[in-house]
Amino acid sequence: MRGAEIFVQALKDEGVEYIFGYPGGAVLHIYDELFKQDAVKHILVRHEQGATHAADGYSRATGKPGVVLVTSGPGATNCVTGIATAYMDSIPMVVFTGQVPTHLIGNDAFQEVDAIGITRPCVKHNFLVEKVEDLAPTIKKAFYIAASGRPGPVVVDIPKDVTADSCDYYYPKSIEMRSYKPTGRGHPGQIRKAIQLIFEAKKPMVYTGGGIVLDDAAEELTEFGHLTGFPITNTLMGLGGYPATDPQFVGMLGMHGTYEANMAMHHCDVLIAIGARFDDRVTGNLEKFCPYAKIVHVDVDPSSISKNVPVDVPIVGSAREVLREMNQLLREAEFKALDKSRPWWRQITEWSALDCLRYDRTTDVIKPQYVIEELYAVTGGDAYITSDVGQHQMWAAQYYKFDKPRRWINSGGLGTMGFGLPAALGVQLGFPDSIVCCVTGEASLVMCIQELSTALQYNLPVKIINLNNRYMGMVRQWQEFFYDRRYSHSYMDALPDFVKLAEAFGHVGLRIEHARDVRTALKEAMGMKDRLVMMDFLTDQTENVYPMIASGKGHHEMHLAPGNPQPQPSDRELA
Amino acid sequence: MRHILSILLENHAGALSRVAGLFSARAFNIESLTVAPTEDPTVSRMTLVTSGSDEIVEQIVKQLNKLIDVIKLIDLNDGPHIERELMLVKVLARDGGREEIKRLVDIFRGRIIDVTDTTYVVELTGASHKLDAFIEAVNGELIMEVVRTGVSGIARGTRALNVGTPTAAPRSPTKAAKSGDRAARGTVNPAHLL
Ligand SMILES: Cc1cc2nc3c(=O)[nH]c(=O)nc-3n(C[C@H](O)[C@H](O)[C@H](O)COP(=O)(O)OP(=O)(O)OC[C@H]3O[C@@H](n4cnc5c(N)ncnc54)[C@H](O)[C@@H]3O)c2cc1C
Ligand SMILES: Cc1ncc(C[n+]2csc(CCOP(=O)(O)OP(=O)(O)O)c2C)c(N)n1
Ligand SMILES: [Mg+2]
Numbered sequence: 001m002r003g004a005e006i007f008v009q010a011l012k013d014e015g016v017e018y019i020f021g022y023p024g025g026a027v028l029h030i031y032d033e034l035f036k037q038d039a040v041k042h043i044l045v046r047h048e049q050g051a052t053h054a055a056d057g058y059s060r061a062t063g064k065p066g067v068v069l070v071t072s073g074p075g076a077t078n079c080v081t082g083i084a085t086a087y088m089d090s091i092p093m094v095v096f097t098g099q100v101p102t103h104l105i106g107n108d109a110f111q112e113v114d115a116i117g118i119t120r121p122c123v124k125h126n127f128l129v130e131k132v133e134d135l136a137p138t139i140k141k142a143f144y145i146a147a148s149g150r151p152g153p154v155v156v157d158i159p160k161d162v163t164a165d166s167c168d169y170y171y172p173k174s175i176e177m178r179s180y181k182p183t184g185r186g187h188p189g190q191i192r193k194a195i196q197l198i199f200e201a202k203k204p205m206v207y208t209g210g211g212i213v214l215d216d217a218a219e220e221l222t223e224f225g226h227l228t229g230f231p232i233t234n235t236l237m238g239l240g241g242y243p244a245t246d247p248q249f250v251g252m253l254g255m256h257g258t259y260e261a262n263m264a265m266h267h268c269d270v271l272i273a274i275g276a277r278f279d280d281r282v283t284g285n286l287e288k289f290c291p292y293a294k295i296v297h298v299d300v301d302p303s304s305i306s307k308n309v310p311v312d313v314p315i316v317g318s319a320r321e322v323l324r325e326m327n328q329l330l331r332e333a334e335f336k337a338l339d340k341s342r343p344w345w346r347q348i349t350e351w352s353a354l355d356c357l358r359y360d361r362t363t364d365v366i367k368p369q370y371v372i373e374e375l376y377a378v379t380g381g382d383a384y385i386t387s388d389v390g391q392h393q394m395w396a397a398q399y400y401k402f403d404k405p406r407r408w409i410n411s412g413g414l415g416t417m418g419f420g421l422p423a424a425l426g427v428q429l430g431f432p433d434s435i436v437c438c439v440t441g442e443a444s445l446v447m448c449i450q451e452l453s454t455a456l457q458y459n460l461p462v463k464i465i466n467l468n469n470r471y472m473g474m475v476r477q478w479q480e481f482f483y484d485r486r487y488s489h490s491y492m493d494a495l496p497d498f499v500k501l502a503e504a505f506g507h508v509g510l511r512i513e514h515a516r517d518v519r520t521a522l523k524e525a526m527g528m529k530d531r532l533v534m535m536d537f538l539t540d541q542t543e544n545v546y547p548m549i550a551s552g553k554g555h556h557e558m559h560l561a562p563g564n565p566q567p568q569p570s571d572r573e574l575a
Numbered sequence: 576m577r578h579i580l581s582i583l584l585e586n587h588a589g590a591l592s593r594v595a596g597l598f599s600a601r602a603f604n605i606e607s608l609t610v611a612p613t614e615d616p617t618v619s620r621m622t623l624v625t626s627g628s629d630e631i632v633e634q635i636v637k638q639l640n641k642l643i644d645v646i647k648l649i650d651l652n653d654g655p656h657i658e659r660e661l662m663l664v665k666v667l668a669r670d671g672g673r674e675e676i677k678r679l680v681d682i683f684r685g686r687i688i689d690v691t692d693t694t695y696v697v698e699l700t701g702a703s704h705k706l707d708a709f710i711e712a713v714n715g716e717l718i719m720e721v722v723r724t725g726v727s728g729i730a731r732g733t734r735a736l737n738v739g740t741p742t743a744a745p746r747s748p749t750k751a752a753k754s755g756d757r758a759a760r761g762t763v764n765p766a767h768l769l
Contacts, residue, residue: 116589121600125643128588145643178738179585179646303637306630 003132003163004029007096010139011040013171016067018043018058018429020051024071025111026098029163043429043458046450048075050422052082053448056091057423060409061384062430063216065092065146072098073111076157077118081416083153084122088413089237090214092151094142095119101161102130115157124152132165137172144175149182150301151214183300186317186325193313194296195329197270203292203344203574204230205268207253210237210412211275211299211319218242218405220323221274227330229337231348233261235276237412240402245381247340250348251357254282255549256394259356259567262547262555264348265290267574274298275319278308279413288554292573298322347574354567356547356560357398364515368392368467368539371518372399375437375465378522383435384427386410388420388444391473394545396439418447421464425451428460435463435526442468443492452505455532463525464534466498469541477544502534511536577606578632579658579728581736582621582639582648586612590644594621597642603627603635607660607703607725618646618738624703624726646738655731661698662706663688665720666713668695676713683709694719 001009007030011019020043023031034042045051048070055066066086070079076097086093100109116126125145127138135158142154198204206228212221218241225232225248232242233253242249251258253265265271271293276282283289289309297304297311298319305314315322338345359369372395375383385400386409387393393410402408409427411419424438445466455462475490499509508531512521518537525533546561560566584590591610598605606624613620625635632650639645651658668676673695680687680697683705689696699709703726710721730736 117592120589120593120596177643180643301641303634303641307634310630 001169002029002033002166003135003158004033006132006135006167006169007139007158007163008033008037008040009169010136010171011067012037014139014143016040017064018055019067019069020045020055020058020426021069022048022051022071022075024073024075024098026072026075026100026160027069027096027158027163029160030069030098030158042069043425043454045422045454047448048078049082049418050425050448050451050454052079052093052095053085053416053419053422054426054429054451054454055093055095056082056086056419057386057409057426058430059086059091059093059426060423061406061427063406065094065143066426068093068095070095070097071111072100072115073113075111076113076115080118080122081414081418083119083155085411085414085416085419086153087122087124089210089411090151091153092146093153094139094146095153095155097155097157099128099157099159102159103161105159115155119155122153123155124150126155126157128157129159129162132162132167135162136170137175140172140175141177144177145180149180150304183316184318184321186298186315186322188325190313190315191322191325191329194272194298194315195326195333197294197296197313198228198272198326198330199333199335201230201270203267203269204228204272204338205264205270205293206230206232206272206274207235207265207276208232208238208241208274208319209235209276212238212241213275213405215275215300215319216405217275217318217320217323220320220327222246223327224323224330227327227335227337229339230272231264231345233257233265235279235282235412236397236410238276239397239408240405241275243403244401245403250352252397253555254279255284256398256545256547257549258352258398259354259547259558259560260348260351262549262558263351266555267347268293271295272298273311274323275300277304280308283308284549285552285554288556290555291571343575354560354564356558356564358564359543359561363540366512366515366518366537366539368395368469368537368543369399370515371465371467371537371539372396372439374518374522375439376400378519378526379435379437383407383437384409384424384431386420386424386427386436386438388438388440388447389415389417389474390441390444391469391477391543391545392439392441392444392467394474395467417444420444421462422448422451422454424462424464425455425458425460428462429458437463437465439465439467441473442466442470442495442498443472445498446496449501452502452507452532456506459530460532461528461530462532464502464532466534466536467539468495468498468536469539469543470495471541473543474545480544481550498534498536502532507532507534509534509536511538513538576629576632576652577624577626579651579656579726580623580625580636580639580648581651581728582623583613583646583736583738584619584621584642585644585646586617586619587644590619591621593642593644594623594639597638598625601634601638603631607723609725609727615738622725622727647736649730649734649736651728651730654734656728657731658702658726658728659700660703660706660726661700661724662709663722664697664699664710664713664718666695666697667693667717667719669693672717676717679709679712683712685709
């Protein structure tokens with residue numbers, strides 16, 4: 001079989017449904033094979049960055065690895081941002097890059113780049129396929145590595161001659177690697193130690209992250225929550241891992257987390273962290289992080305544990321497996337769930353009463369928070385929401401209450417503007433009958449705007465919620481707070497007419513200028529089931545994201561929105 | 576503190592750059608690094624000398640283990656071990672100085688392996704600090720060139736690192752390492768390691 005045929009057959013055997021790509025010289029043999037079949041559906045994007053984000057969005061929503069195919073040179077370099085985005089959020093993805101023929105490698109040949117070298121720091125692993133015999137086994141390994149353990153992107157660089165050469169086809173069913181053996185079950189002794197701490201805790205707190213979503217452990221976490229009765233917070237990446245409407249959920253934590261979540265973090269005596277990596281946006285000042293707590297950390301990646309914060313009970317293992325075992329032990333021990341009438345919960349309820357996400361609901365200027373609340377109402381809380389990066393991302397995270405995992409799709413670790421639209425296309429392909437919305441800002445949106453054509457070509461009726469504040473709002477907010485309101489280059493001048501822009505791409509555009517029109521517009525848009533609708537909401541230009549922990553501050557030193565009573569930071573240990 | 580890590584890695588093109596790239600990307604120290612194939616041509620052995628606090632070295636070990644091409648590694652500082660480095664030094668050796676250098680070479684148990692009217696090449700093996708001491712002892716103006724191989728090391732006694740045997744008992748500088756979390760890779764199930 002020829003290499004190009006082997007390639008396509010291997011994808012079929014791997015069960016790949018969609019491949020996001022863009023052709024070019026080095027991959028033309030492969031494109032010729034793709035043409036001859038329709039089991040693997042190729043989605044033609046308009047820029048290779050779009051391919052990576054679309055594959056990434058598809059993966060985040062479906063749990064299956066996203067697959068990308070691009071040509072050598074500029075095709076490969078255009079993928080780097082998308083690969084790094086997936087890498088930072090541990091998203092399984094396999095990216096195939098074409099390469100110049102083996103005899104030309106190193107020659108500065110036409111469209112040659114060292115794709116392996118360029119992507120090495122932002123992949124879980126990468127491979128150069130040196131001969132056709134290696135092609136099928138390498139593809140198998142790539143999918144195995146991408147999806148197992150702590151997931152991540154894998155790049156496979158395929159020289160053109162490898163796709164022309166022939167050999168027998170054999171696709172291994174499974175793979176054993178002596179140098180890679182991810183851990184599954186946690187160490188029983190360590191799990192018992194964690195249970196012991198759970199029993200002793202008076203002010204417990206559960207902090208979970210993307211690992212719950214990646215490991216499909218939301219059910220187990222919910223059971224754990226109910227067995228213990230403990231308060232639970234999620235990171236930005238972990239939203240939906242625990243139902244946001246559950247009474248034990250205290251909201252997101254960290255820089256823009258809720259008052260109650262951050263205060264509970266600061267004052268807890270036992271912290272149970274699962275599938276979260278103590279990112280600096282979450283911990284704030286490490287010196288002030290959880291000063292009174294003994295910390296349990298469950299993570300599949302040993303290098304996540306004790307990286308930023310030393311922990312007391314490390315447990316290496318899959319979140320789901322470890323949660324199952326902990327749940328089992330708690331049931332056996334007939335653990336009595338922490339009651340809401342206990343002092344710790346009463347304290348948390350008091351913090352919650354501050355209502356830190358309050359905003360002005362009386363004006364007719366469109367408040368961005370209001371758009372998200374209405375979006376939540378109109379979609380019954382059941383939509384897939386992708387986002388870009390900025391204030392709109394934070395508002396979506398704060399005001400859309402995600403009850404299910406894999407519904408909230410955003411770039412947390414790299415913070416990649418331009419992610420939202422292509423990611424939404426990937427999600428919609430995975431769930432053609434669901435409502436998929438992209439919450440974006442006018443600056444982020446135009447970074448991958450060309451993908452509106454892809455949406456038209458494949459009839460992907462994504463709903464774009466453009467919270468248009470005519471500013472790089474997040475940048476403006478920092479300039480307001482920390483640079484004496486010198487708004488250096490954060491005003492978005494010369495913006496396109498987004499309605500006409502949508503129309504020019506063959507879609508529907510709506511402009512909404514008053515709060516009173518928000519709901520109607522959203523309903524109208526959701527009603528157009530088979531059309532992509534771009535909603536251009538002209539929002540309050542100067543709205544800021546609150547609460548906020550400024551850098552160098554601790555969880556107990558939050559800034560609340562003006563008009564709220566600013567709580568006095570208290571650093572004493574609670575009784 | 577200084578640590579000597581002994582690493583078995585797949586003998587693949589690019590494996591070395593993964594290790595080197597890891598150190599530069601994460602701002603870890605490398606004092607020296609040597610690498611060569613082993614008796615099994617599919618496996619390379621790397622000896623890497625690094626330094627840092629216990630927490631940093633623990634993170635270095637975890638990050639190295641995370642590299643897909645790394646099969647196994649041990650920290651030789653976890654137990655008694657032997658460390659050797661080879662050094663070649665070209666020195667100016669003229670007139671009365673010739674005797675002086677020869678004496679020094681004898682004291683350090685080195686060998687003179689090339690002689691001209693005006694120069695010697697001295698070969699010296701030993702732990703790095705011994706080589707340092709020799710350099711210190713020679714008048715700096717006489718040194719023309721110094722070539723060092725970097726450190727090789729091996730554990731004393733029965734402890735050995737090879738592809739077939741389970742990883743040796745984990746080093747335990749911090750709470751995390753004590754609990755065995757860094758044993759997540761290797762030919763044995765880490766659950767059985769503790
Ligand atoms: C503008 C902006 C503002 C932000 N503000 C905030 C904020 O206020 N609050 C906030 O929380 N974040 C915020 N972030 C996001 C932040 O940068 C990080 O991306 C995020 O906090 C990381 O989430 P996480 O800890 O859940 O880790 P993830 O990146 O989701 O990592 C997952 C962790 O789970 C582990 N894991 C993976 N698979 C498994 C498994 N099977 N079993 C067990 N463990 C597993 C991984 O090893 C890793 O440690 C912001 C980002 C942006 C762009
Ligand atoms: C590719 C990229 N460039 C720059 C940044 C830095 N950045 C973070 S938020 C932001 C502004 C985003 O503006 P907009 O999309 O309008 O969202 P808003 O904050 O106004 O809601 C910028 C420039 C980034 N995250 N990504
Ligand atoms: Mg904006």
